[in-house]
Structures are given as structure tokens and as C-alpha cells.
Amino acid sequence: MAFGKGCHLHLIDGSAFIFRAYHALPPLTRKSDGLPIGAVAGFCNMIFRYVEDNAGPDAPTHVAVIFDKGSHTFRNDLYDQYKANRDAMPEDLRPQIPLTRRATEAFNIACKELAGYEADDMIATLARQAREAGGNVTIISSDKDLMQLVGDGVEMLDAMKNRRIDREGVFEKFGVYPERVVDVQALAGDSVDNVPGAPGIGIKTAALLINEFGSLEELLDRAEEIKQPKRRQTLIEKREQIEMSKRLVLLDENTPLDFTIDDLEVQDPDPDVLMPFLAEMEFRTLTKRVADRFGAEAPVIEEPKPVVEDGPSPADIPFEPETYACVRSADDLAPWIDQILERGYVAVDTETTGLNDMTAELVGISLCVEPGQACYIPLAHRAGAADDLFGDDARAEGQMGFDQALEILKPILEDEAILKIGQNMKYDAKIFARLNIDVAPIDDTMLMSYAMHAGLHGHGMDILSERYLGHTPIPIKPLLGSGKSAITFDRVPIDEAVRYAAEDADITLRLWQLFKPQLHRAQVTRVYERLERPMVPVLTRMERAGVKVDRDTLSRMSGAFAQKMAQLEEEIHELAGRKFNVGSPKQLGEILFDEMGLEGGKRGKTGAYATGADVLEDLATLHDLPGRVLDWRQISKLKSTYTDALQTHIHPETGRVHTCYSIAGASTGRLASTDPNLQNIPIRTEEGRRIREAFVAEPGKTLVSLDYSQIELRILAHIADIDALKEAFREGQDIHAATASEMFNVPLEEMTPDIRRQAKAINFGVIYGISAFGLARNLRIPREEAKGFIDRYFERFPGIRDYMDATKSFAKEHDYVETLFGRRIHTPEINARGPRAGFAQRAAINAPIQGTAADIIRRAMIRMERAIEGLPATMLLQVHDELLFEVDEGAAEDLISRAREVMEGAAEPVVKLDVPIIVDAGQGANWAEAH
DNA sequence: CCTGTCACG
């Protein structure tokens, strides 16, 4: 039947269906092999319900499901930031996309997509064609971007709410009728799609303006007539941006289609195609329902050997190290590959010659496909002991070729449809990356545990195995020895290596089976998938990039520091009256309090005198020696921890320093940096700051640093909902001065540095869960006075106390607290008694603030790579609220504007903060200049 | 291996 008058075309927004299905359902997996299948299941259910609901008299005559294809469309060419803050597609959704296409076809519904265009454009084009042919159109979607198409025989249907949207419905949503919707969208912008629009104008104001002037063009031409000065200025200044926004939101009604509406005629599903597909997906209930509906026979879906939930718990299957296989040839490996392909997942673990993933060499690989079924593939074991002068470099017998093994494994490790499961996958991914293998997609049991158990315990394999499997892993110590006689893993005899290595993969797989369903129950699936797992590839690239550190600069500084220390040491010995080890707090304490007889010595729990900086600073008023020791300590610290130690971390081949970030180290969601720690490079003192001059850009490049301004205080203002603070941030005020002004009734113009300093200390104190004692010590004022400050602060900002009380009682009830993004931090001691309770309470108050800031910068980092794609720029370091980049000199400004946009918008669209997020930027030849 | 100290946010 040719499409025309009396015909009715249904256009289903396929991508919307997929995402709704994905988020509505727990992460279901196909029972027989663990293939993620939840989105496909939901999608099929939705399609089936659609088919059932549309069988009646007003059934459509034509129908198609329209999908997006690829992520690059003509809109990206118009505006490179279009949809730039979209999160990457979840790893377990990607392999399901092609299956939803197959599902659509199995239901015998036309399935259409077009590269370079969004589904919305195809829908617009088809709607126009149908309208012109005199037929009716129903668009099954709730996407507001499609509302511009409504009217004249076209309506929308929100399938979930079963609500029809006509011209009046659009008016309700946008305040204008469909023909003016793009005008409103162009002004209001869209944070989800990253359409800029006119800053400060939302849908309400936009509709008001459009209704007043009639159209966007008219409005822009007559912008001078607008009364509100700020609004007028915005519209005049941002005209181009607004016009571009309109081009972004305006759907293309003339996309080049390679089919016609006539090709979309409704056809009944063919049970011979549909039933086998549903059976293959192992949808038991749906298969039966569909069979009933079409009077077909439901195929029998075999119950596979129960694996996860119904079977014996992975913890109950005994560990039998002697049954692990040793793979010594391609023939040995083949059946394992078959198993992996059949199941679609595998636990992987690498054994290497060391703990540093930038220098350690791959020694062997273990795989596990099912509890107890694991193998080890030795690849670079050596024959003979390390001290065997003759045999030490010989390769051990009975190993398959190194390159041969990798050639076989590479396609598996890179296969989009095979999930690679690891414990601390970043380590293994980096080892493989050095061998030119990009491991993806992945799951990581360490990160799963972190998402569920942060604050409860560590997330190393030994702890997890003991706690959740009741099994103590074979310790590595006896294999490697310790101290001087320690050997590397390549010297471990293969037979012993098999038991140890294969067990690690076995444990990992069991933990995965245990954790996978628990993630959802603990409601942290999103945290794991959006904030933890995506960090692995991002950090892998940053760590591998490293930062260039100039050895000569450090070496010169070390020399200068050594001289200065020797000089100070001499003076100190002179003042003390004898020689002693200045670096020994114990000896120093005895000199100060016993020999020199200074007053006020306090002994710690070990019986030694305390000689911390605060103590020495107090003593400095009585004698010259303590001040000298403070100077000596500062320089000693700089030399030993920085100028000396950093040199040893310069990689021999790259000439750069490659830190290692732990994703699951800090309970709050912050990263931690180790080997070396590049998150505590000095900056507060002038001398220390100069160490940053040794962190340099390559010739022709420059370092760019972007950091969040006062992000924790902004988050506090938002979470605790403090109007005065929010207002101060919106006005761009100096927040500490504003606090001081509010607290001490000092006008901003009369603010003194000292009053501001006190307010600053209070602001930080609040973030830390303030106590009179702590504030008093920090400000060196009497406790009574500190208490007065705090009382006053609470009086002026009463919401803060409410936030603190609410947080504490939430923690007491649930034993955890949450960030704005749903990250949970457990507070197991919150109901303890004694000083521990105080600790736990302050930590509970701090965690949502520190953790939310950590979540925000993680989101920025995850989006960053896409946003700066094409620029000659690399993200190198993260320091909690700062990101450091290296970029070709000419592209620095471009990088700053793109990176800033990502960072400032990183909370959105999940969270819309009531305060602006501001990012400061700097650039220079070295880190000191850039910051 | 633990403790004290001090570098950072």
C-alpha cells in the first residue's frame, strides 16, 4: 500500500528505548555465558508491548525504529563541543547495541539509521514526507528535541507514561507552540547536549521573549529594545552563539534517505525468526508470552549449569591448586580460547618481574573462565637460579612462544564482545599496553569492592578473598623470598608459578561473580560504571605519558641544599654544645628538654619528647636552636623527598616521571599518587615551590594547569544550602573576606588580612567538621575564643549546623554517607564511643564534600579526552582540584577554553549546583609558571 | 615494621 491519506506512520526513537531499558533494569546477564543482556531484554519487552498495544483498529499502517549511528554528526562540525559532556557509553551496554538492531528485525519492524545524522533528523524527514503525503504521524519518544515537529497531523507519544503530546502539550513544556520551539531552545540552550544558548536565560525567560517579539530573528534584530540591561547585553553580545545554537537544535528535514515510507509498511512478525532470536537471548518469560501471542510453539531454552545466583556460591567451591592447567603450547591454549569465546568473559591476571608497571616485564598470564577452572601461561620464565652463573639467562623449557601467545590473545583482549575481568586492571592494562594490546572492555573487582565497601576495608585481593571467599590466597613471599636474596617472578619454577598465578585469576573470577549482582543491590552500579571503571583507561594513558622532569635542575638544587644543611648542622651542634643527629627526633628532644632544660617538653606514647613543628615554633621564642632545626628540617625534606628522590624516578627510556595513581586508595573517592607521589610537590613556601621549576614541557610545548577555585566550599554552600555563601559565590566575591565580613560585621572595604585569615581558617574548619580545639590550635588562640567564633559562625550560617547534624544522623542510621553522585563512604565507627566517635563524625561531615569534589574532577577527566580530541595536548597529572596538561605552544589557548568548559560543566547534567563552578588557568614552560 | 615528621589538597 502506498503511503498517503488515511495512512498512519509510527516512528520509534530506538536510542531512547535502549537507554530507558538499560537504566530501568538491573545488569542482567545471559545465564549460559554472562553476556550482558539487560538492555536487550528491556528493549524487547518494550517493543513487544508496543506491538501488543498497537494491534487494534487505529493500528499504524507503517512503522520504523530509528537509531542513532556513530557519535559524529554534522552538528559536531558546526560546533566541536556539541554533546561533549556526554559520558561515554557504559562498557556493558556497547555490545548490546547490535543486538537491539537484530531484535527490531526479529520483530519484523523496519530498522533504520544513517551515518552523519541523528535519529531525530531522520524522524523529522520522515514526518515531513508523511505529512506532505497527507498521512498521520506518531513519534514514540519523550525527547523534547522532537517537539518542534508536533502539529499538522504529527503528535508524540511518551510510551513510558502513555501520554500523548500535541500542540498544547508542547506549549505546556516550552511556553510556545511547536513552530517556535527551536527559538526557545536556541536561547535556553541545553546542558545535556551542551548547546550553549544565551547564558543566564532559561526556558521561562526564552518563551517570554519569543512571545513578546514573535520570533528569534525579530528578537535578535530588535534586542536594543529589551529593558533589562543584562539580558539586552547578553542577546547582543552572544548573537552568534545563539544563532549557532539554533542551527544545532533545528532538525534537518531533508536528510538523504535511501528508502521511502512505503518500505516501512507494517508486517506481522515471523515466528520462525522471532522465536529463535528470543531463545538465543534466553529470555524465558518473554519467549513464552510471545509464543502465546502468535500461537507459536515456544522453543525450549536449556537451563545451563547454574553459575552465579542459583548455583553454589563461588565461595563454597573448594580451591584445588593442583588442578590448575599449565599452558605450554598453542594446542594447550586453544580450548581455553574456545571457552572464552563461548562465554564472552574471562578473568585475566599478569605475572611480571616487578611491581612497577612501567618497568616490569611480562612473565606469564593466567586465565579463569569458571571457579576452579584456571590456567597459567608461562612466557618468560628463566631456567636456573639467579646466582647460577651459567644458566641464569636461559629461557626455561616448556613455554610457548612469547609473541605467538600474544598474537593469539590480542584479539580476545581487544574484543568488544568479551569482558576482561581483573583485580586492579590498570596494572595489567598497562603491561599489555606496552605490548601494543588495548584491553577492553573490562571489569575490575577492586573497583567493584571500592564502590561498595569504601571506608570498610582495603580492596586488595588478599583482603577481598579472605573476607568474601573465606579463602587465604597462596602467599607470594615464599616464592620470591625477601630482602637481598629475593628473586623476581621469572625465576620462580613454572610448576610453583602455576599454582600461585592461576589461583589469582580464579579468585578474581569468583569475586566478580559474587560482586556483580551485589553492586546493583547496593545501588552503586552507576558509581562503579561512571566514576570508577572509566578511570582505568584515562589513568592508564596519563601514567604512561608521564611528566618531563629536568634532572640537572634537581641535581643543582640538591647540591645547594646539601651545603645549606651542612652549614645549619654546624650551627645547631654549636648551639647544642655537642654533635648529635639533627634528624633524630629522639635525640633532639633529649637535647632540648633534658640537656638544655627548656620548659614544656611533652612525651608521646613511646616516651620520646614531641618535637613537631608546632612545638619547635613555640620554643623558638626561647632559644635560637629550634628555629635552626626547623630550617634544617625543611631543607632536609625538600632534598630527600624531592630533589634527590625524584631523580631516581626518571624513567631511563622516556626521561619522564610516571607516577601511579591508586583509584581505590582514598576512602572519599580522591585519587592517591605513589611512586612517586606527585600530589604533594611543594608550593606553599618559596624555596619549595622552586622544585616545580624542574617539571617542564618538551621543547615547543607548554604546561597548562587548570584548577577548581574553592570547589569544596562551593559544594558546601550547595549541599548545606547556605544562601549567604551561595550569593557570595554568585557575585564572584572573595569568599573568605565575605565570610569575615558577615561574621565580624566588618565591611568588605575595611577588611584586614588578619580578619580574613581567621575567617579562612573557620571556613576550612567547617569542611573538616570543626571543633573548638582544632580551630584554637590552628589559629593559636584560646579555646574559648575559638568556641566563640564557631558559635558566631553557626549563628550567621545556621544551615551549616543543620547540614552537620543531618549528616551525622544519616551516618548513624545507615553507617555510610553519600556524595551528590551517589558514591558511598562507610563510617563503621560512627556509633562507637569515646574519641573514635568524634573522628568518625568529622570524617562523615567531610566525606560528602571532599567526595563530591573528587567525583566532579573524575567526571571531568573521563570526558576530557573526547573534548580535547584533535588538539596536540595530553593530560598528565591530577592533584585533587587541578589538572596539568602538556600542549603544543600554539594550541594552549584552545586547550584552556575546551578543558575549562569540561571542568566547569563536569557536575552536569546529573547535578546542577546552585553555585557557579569556576576554573582558573595558567601556562608556562614549567609547573611553577603554569600554576 | 612502626612512629614522627612534613609535603600536598
Next chain:
DNA sequence: GACGTACGTGACAGGG
């Protein structure tokens, strides 16, 4: 009433 306190980290040196 006493206790011990700002939150989160990592590295180094000394000392048992």
C-alpha cells in the same frame, strides 16, 4: 567528668 580532636593522603628517616 575525662579524653583527645580539625578532613584526606604518601614518603622519608630513625630506631627497635
